[in-house]
Amino acid sequence: MENTDWKHLPFAYMKTDYNVRCYCRNGQWGELEICSSAYINMHMAATCLHYGQEAFEGLKAFCGKDGRIRVFRWRENAKRMYNTAIGIKMVPVPEEIFGQAVFSVIRLNKRFIPPYGHGASLYIRPLLIGTGAEVGVKPAKDYLFVVFVTPVGPYFKEGFKPVDVMICRSHDRAAPLGTGAIKVGGNYAASLTSLEIANKKGYSTTLYLDAKEKKYIDEAGPANFFGIKKNMYITPESKSILPSITNMSLMDLARKEGMTVEKRPVPVDELNTFDEVGACGTAAVITPIRKIVDPDLNVFYEYCKDGHPGPVSTRLYKRLTAIQYGDEEDQFHWIDYIE
Numbered sequence: 001m002e003n004t005d006w007k008h009l010p011f012a013y014m015k016t017d018y019n020v021r022c023y024c025r026n027g028q029w030g031e032l033e034i035c036s037s038a039y040i041n042m043h044m045a046a047t048c049l050h051y052g053q054e055a056f057e058g059l060k061a062f063c064g065k066d067g068r069i070r071v072f073r074w075r076e077n078a079k080r081m082y083n084t085a086i087g088i089k090m091v092p093v094p095e096e097i098f099g100q101a102v103f104s105v106i107r108l109n110k111r112f113i114p115p116y117g118h119g120a121s122l123y124i125r126p127l128l129i130g131t132g133a134e135v136g137v138k139p140a141k142d143y144l145f146v147v148f149v150t151p152v153g154p155y156f157k158e159g160f161k162p163v164d165v166m167i168c169r170s171h172d173r174a175a176p177l178g179t180g181a182i183k184v185g186g187n188y189a190a191s192l193t194s195l196e197i198a199n200k201k202g203y204s205t206t207l208y209l210d211a212k213e214k215k216y217i218d219e220a221g222p223a224n225f226f227g228i229k230k231n232m233y234i235t236p237e238s239k240s241i242l243p244s245i246t247n248m249s250l251m252d253l254a255r256k257e258g259m260t261v262e263k264r265p266v267p268v269d270e271l272n273t274f275d276e277v278g279a280c281g282t283a284a285v286i287t288p289i290r291k292i293v294d295p296d297l298n299v300f301y302e303y304c305k306d307g308h309p310g311p312v313s314t315r316l317y318k319r320l321t322a323i324q325y326g327d328e329e330d331q332f333h334w335i336d337y338i339e
C-alpha cells in the first residue's frame with residue numbers, strides 16, 4: 001500500500017478492504033461471504049452479548065524476502081478454536097472453512113500485507129459468536145464466524161527488550177476448572193482490572209498464580225510463561241492455561257537444540273532458580289522479563305542483570321521469527337504459502 005509508514009506501524013486496528021463471514025443456521029454452516037463493512041448487524045438478544053458465547057483466535061501472515069506470503073501454523077488455530085467452541089457450547093467451525101476463510105481474507109487484502117524487513121506482519125483475527133436470540137441461559141442456535149485482518153508492527157515499539165511484571169494475588173484470570181484453557185473473551189474481561197493495577201504501578205503485565213493455592217505460576221497476562229535453567233526449557237502445566245501455539249513452537253525448537261523441555265507445575269519459589277524468564281504469544285513472540293515483583297510478599301526476582309535479554313531467549317526468538325519470515329528453513333512444516 002502506498003503512503004504507509006511500514007517502519008512505524010503500531011500494533012493496532014487498521015481498516016482493510018474486506019473481511020470474510022460465514023453464518024451457521026440451525027447447526028449448518030453456509031457459504032463463505034466477502035464483506036466490505038466492518039460492522040455486524042445482530043439481534044440485541046444475541047447470546048454473545050449476554051452470555052459470553054464468544055471465541056477468538058489470533059495468527060499472523062508474513063511476507064518473506066522472496067515476496068511470498070507465509071501463514072504460520074493456522075491449523076493449530078483452527079483446532080484451538082474448535083475446542084473453544086465445544087467448551088462454551090457453540091457450533092464449531094470445521095477446519096476446512098477456517099482455512100478457506102483465512103486464506104481468502106489474506107488474498108483479498110494483499111495490499112495491506114507489510115513488506116519484508118520492518119518486523120511487521122498481517123495479523124489475522126478469526127471471531128466466532130453466538131448470534132441467535134435467547135433470553136433464557138442456553139446456547140444459541142445461530143452463529144457467525146468472521147475473519148478480519150489488520151497490518152501490525154512489532155508489539156513493543158522498543159523491540160525485543162526486557163520488561164517488568166507484577167505477581168497478582170488480588171485477582172485471578174481463570175478458575176482451575178473454568179475457561180482458562182480456551183480462548184474466550186470473558187477471560188480477557190476478567191484480566192482487565194489486574195492489568196490496570198499493574199500498569200498503574202509501572203509494570204507491563206501481571207503474572208497470575210494458580211487460583212486455588214496461589215502456589216504455582218499460571219500465565220503471564222495474555223501470554224504463556226517459560227523459564228530457562230541451564231539446558232532446560234520449563235513451562236507451567238495447568239488446567240487454566242491457554243495452550244499457546246508460540247509456546248508449542250518454542251518447545252519444539254528448544255528440543256531440536258538439545259534442550260530438555262519440562263511442562264509441569266512451576267512453584268513460585270522456583271523463580272529464584274531460573275537463568276532467564278519470559279512470556280510468549282503470537283503478538284510479541286517472546287517478551288523477555290527483567291524483573292518479577294511480588295508486592296504483597298515484598299519479594300522480587302531479577303533477570304537480565306546486564307539489561308539485555310538472555311542468550312537462550314534471544315536465540316529462540318531469532319530462530320522462530322526467522323522461520324516465520326522465511327529466513328530459516330521451515331524444518332517443522334509450520335508454514336503454508338498463499339499462492
Ligand SMILES: *Cc1c(COP(=O)(O)O)cnc(C)c1O
Pocket residue numbers: 058183187219221222223224242243244245246247280281282283
Ligand atoms: C492467545 C493466548 C496466548 C498465546 O497463544 P498463541 O497461540 O501463542 O498466540 C496465551 N495466553 C492466553 C490467555 C491467550 O489468550
